[in-house]
Amino acid sequence: MSRAKNRRALTQDEEEFARLVANGMKQGEAFAKVFPERVAKMTNKGSMHVQATLLADKCTLRIKQIHDSMERAITRRYVIDAETWAQQTARMAFYDPRDLADPKTGKMRKLHELGDDIAAVIEGVEQNKTGVKYRLARKSHALEAIARRLQLFQEVPPVVEVAERREPVNTVLLARKLAVLLLRGAGDVVDIDPESK
Numbered sequence: 001m002s003r004a005k006n007r008r009a010l011t012q013d014e015e016e017f018a019r020l021v022a023n024g025m026k027q028g029e030a031f032a033k034v035f036p037e038r039v040a041k042m043t044n045k046g047s048m049h050v051q052a053t054l055l056a057d058k059c060t061l062r063i064k065q066i067h068d069s070m071e072r073a074i075t076r077r078y079v080i081d082a083e084t085w086a087q088q089t090a091r092m093a094f095y096d097p098r099d100l101a102d103p104k105t106g107k108m109r110k111l112h113e114l115g116d117d118i119a120a121v122i123e124g125v126e127q128n129k130t131g132v133k134y135r136l137a138r139k140s141h142a143l144e145a146i147a148r149r150l151q152l153f154q155e156v157p158p159v160v161e162v163a164e165r166r167e168p169v170n171t172v173l174l175a176r177k178l179a180v181l182l183l184r185g186a187g188d189v190v191d192i193d194p195e196s197k
Contacts, residue, residue, distance in 0.1 A: 010058075010059060010062055013034050013035065014055065014058070014059055014062075015062070016034050017030050017031065017034045017035075017055055017056075017059060018059040018062040018063045018066060019066055020033065020034070021056060021059070021063050022063045022064075022066035022067045022070065023066075023070075027049070027052040027053060027055075027056045028048055028049050028052045030052070031048060031051060031052035031055060032048065035051075038051070088120060089142050089145055089146055089149075090142075090146070091117050091120045091121055092120075092121050092137040092138075092139065092141070092142035093139055093142035093143045093145075093146055094139075095117065095118055095121045095136070095137075095139070096118075097136065099114070099115060099117070099118040100114070100118060100134060107131070108131055108132050108134070109132075110132060111125060111132065121136050121137040122134050122135070122136060122137075123135050123136065123137050
């Protein structure tokens, strides 16, 4: 039998401990919250941390399962992918701040009155006696991200004409051939083997 089959199911308290730890609570705090009676009987605080560590080791797989499940839920909810990144970056780069104001009155719209595109670029909101103050995303950062994605910052290397590549000249061999031609022109028959010399 495998170890997985031998492993018994977690109790309800152990399941709660795993859930709390997966949600970011410290092991000691989670242990104290789930097992307050046991902690009350302990005379040494170190004992609680030892027990919490042992329980966390036992629940490691379940903690990971809960954590992964939470991440998947967040990813599904916010649809985190390249397309949504591109959409949000485009919104931040090309928003029109005039969309914050009512075109008839010129007054700033309230947050619930804003459209999706302009609401997506708001990084902060302040409400005061005079009205609403919005802090918007910086267009320059979004434009730079788009430019980098489209590789617009790459410099085009200058075009360099490459001269025709020639083999290096063997001047000794050339001199011998020239001598042969000169001697033939003079009427003498001369046979010079360049390899023999």
